[in-house]
Amino acid sequence: MADGSGPYDIVVLGGGSGGYACALRAAELGKTVALIEKDKIGGTCLHRGCIPTKALLHSAEVADETRESATYGVRARFEGIDVPAVHAFKDKIVTRAWKGVQGLLKSKNVTIIEGEGRLVSNGVAVGDTVYEGRNIVLATGSAPKSLPGLEIDGERIITSEHALKLDRVPASVVVLGGGVIGVEFASVWRSFGAEVTIVEGLPHLLPLEEESSSKLLERAFRRRGIKQELGVFFEGVKITDNGVVVTLANGKTLDAELLLVAVGRGAVSTGMGLEEAGVAIERGTVTVNEFCQTSVPGVYAVGDLIPTLQLAHAGFAEGILVAEHIAGLNPVPIDYDGVPRITYSDPEVASVGITAVQAKERGHEIVEFTYDLAGNPKSQILQTQGAVKIITAKDGPVLGVHMVGRRIGELVTEGQLIYNWEALPAEVAQLIHAHPTQSEAIGEAMLAMAGKPLHVHN
Numbered sequence: 001m002a003d004g005s006g007p008y009d010i011v012v013l014g015g016g017s018g019g020y021a022c023a024l025r026a027a028e029l030g031k032t033v034a035l036i037e038k039d040k041i042g043g044t045c046l047h048r049g050c051i052p053t054k055a056l057l058h059s060a061e062v063a064d065e066t067r068e069s070a071t072y073g074v075r076a077r078f079e080g081i082d083v084p085a086v087h088a089f090k091d092k093i094v095t096r097a098w099k100g101v102q103g104l105l106k107s108k109n110v111t112i113i114e115g116e117g118r119l120v121s122n123g124v125a126v127g128d129t130v131y132e133g134r135n136i137v138l139a140t141g142s143a144p145k146s147l148p149g150l151e152i153d154g155e156r157i158i159t160s161e162h163a164l165k166l167d168r169v170p171a172s173v174v175v176l177g178g179g180v181i182g183v184e185f186a187s188v189w190r191s192f193g194a195e196v197t198i199v200e201g202l203p204h205l206l207p208l209e210e211e212s213s214s215k216l217l218e219r220a221f222r223r224r225g226i227k228q229e230l231g232v233f234f235e236g237v238k239i240t241d242n243g244v245v246v247t248l249a250n251g252k253t254l255d256a257e258l259l260l261v262a263v264g265r266g267a268v269s270t271g272m273g274l275e276e277a278g279v280a281i282e283r284g285t286v287t288v289n290e291f292c293q294t295s296v297p298g299v300y301a302v303g304d305l306i307p308t309l310q311l312a313h314a315g316f317a318e319g320i321l322v323a324e325h326i327a328g329l330n331p332v333p334i335d336y337d338g339v340p341r342i343t344y345s346d347p348e349v350a351s352v353g354i355t356a357v358q359a360k361e362r363g364h365e366i367v368e369f370t371y372d373l374a375g376n377p378k379s380q381i382l383q384t385q386g387a388v389k390i391i392t393a394k395d396g397p398v399l400g401v402h403m404v405g406r407r408i409g410e411l412v413t414e415g416q417l418i419y420n421w422e423a424l425p426a427e428v429a430q431l432i433h434a435h436p437t438q439s440e441a442i443g444e445a446m447l448a449m450a451g452k453p454l455h456v457h458n
């Protein structure tokens with residue numbers, strides 16, 4: 001190992017959420033680890049995803065609160081968005097976290113190798129050097145997708161990566177795709193003052209969420225002046241002198257300064273030796289079992305590269321699972337239904353567990369209860385509308401928690417404990433929720449489902 005080429009217990013290819021979490025946990029367990037990254041440790045989440053978007057969303061929240069300050073009896077005037085300062089705020093947070101994660105890896109003696117890796121029979125090659133590994137973990141993540149014939153020029157037709165670096169607030173934007181990324185950017189840009197239209201081919205925004213949550217979000221967005229073309233497909237786009245003209249399948253055209261393409265992300269699985277090594281790939285993603293083992297013995301895959309939830313915390317959990325599996329700790333496979341999901345728009349949409357449709361598909365007889373945030377004083381103080389919906393099996397545990405409201409995402413931690421512990425409403429109803437908090441909405445829903453409603457108007 002004098003030249004640093006191994007053999008290592010584990011060679012991780014890709015230093016994003018999944019890869020670096022695996023490296024950290026494996027090093028904690030006494031394994032020798034090499035982590036190969038061609039760009040920046042921290043990957044999409046830290047540099048082009050979770051963290052920068054949430055920083056923008058916070059700036060957006062401050063803009064809205066400033067505009068609405070008179071509601072709270074505070075004299076302030078919204079003068080506009082200082083785009084370079086917004087970027088400086090965001091970049092400072094990213095840089096700090098980037099230094100932090102690099103420091104963590106170094107402190108645990110993970111060997112970081114800079115360069116583009118390629119899977120070979122006994123390890124990962126970077127240029128002419130092969131880093132040998134007894135186990136390999138593939139964690140190369142994902143990249144923005146487009147539609148056939150829809151060319152991203154980075155100027156008028158952009159992805160989230162360009163959007164995060166935009167040097168101005170656009171006057172108007174068409175957002176193609178009403179999933180998490182599209183909804184979050186629509187929310188930011190509207191708060192910054194842009195005219196925004198979201199185009200979504202399916203009937204609702206956030207199509208994977210409980211339908212009632214999507215409807216509440218759509219209503220809130222309409223009130224915010226975010227236009228929506230739902231259940232209609234994109235047909236084409238023309239670049240003009242001033243921007244773009246987007247044509248929809250129903251014949252409608254939309255003029256805007258920019259088109260953001262947010263139609264999903266595809267796994268980065270080609271051009272790095274996976275097929276040649278015999279790693280099974282299906283529709284672009286690497287096939288794995290419940291321990292993230294690929295079809296090739298000793299080769300694992302985690303994060304956005306595999307067909308599980310494209311979420312940083314799912315990647316963290318998979319990375320940890322793999323490290324523990326390699327170390328022989330016999331870890332418990334991940335219950336993906338129990339992974340919390342949050343869309344950090346205004347209002348936020350958060351959920352854990354399954355939807356009513358999924359519950360019925362799985363043969364459950366269900367009971368549903370919705371607690372309107374109109375009855376929750378803290379939500380009124382925050383001037384938000386929304387709801388907490390609980391789905392349980394009839395006479396059984398909670399199967400799903402679905403919430404909409406400003407700042408409601410933080411409540412998903414309680415929802416996750418309730419779901420993952422398979423709690424009954426009557427058990428949660430025993431627990432006293434602090435007053436006044438938004439968490440009382442969960443408490444109230446559970447009290448009602450346990451047959452002893454408190455602040456519920458019928």
Ligand SMILES: Cc1cc2nc3c(=O)[nH]c(=O)nc-3n(C[C@H](O)[C@H](O)[C@H](O)COP(=O)(O)OP(=O)(O)OC[C@H]3O[C@@H](n4cnc5c(N)ncnc54)[C@H](O)[C@@H]3O)c2cc1C
Pocket residue numbers: 013014015016017018019020036037038039040041042043044045046048049050051053054115116117118139140141142160181268272302303304305309310311312313314315
């Ligand atoms: C705009 C946006 C917002 C998001 N917001 C959230 C959020 O709020 N919460 C959340 O949970 N998730 C969010 N996500 C999703 C989250 O970023 C991803 O799920 C997560 O980053 C996946 O981690 P990963 O390790 O699989 O891949 P990545 O983070 O993509 O990391 C893969 C790494 O591998 C490197 N790599 C690839 N190929 C090679 C190679 N051949 N050699 C060497 N290195 C290579 C890449 O450079 C990259 O650094 C967001 C994503 C986007 C795009």
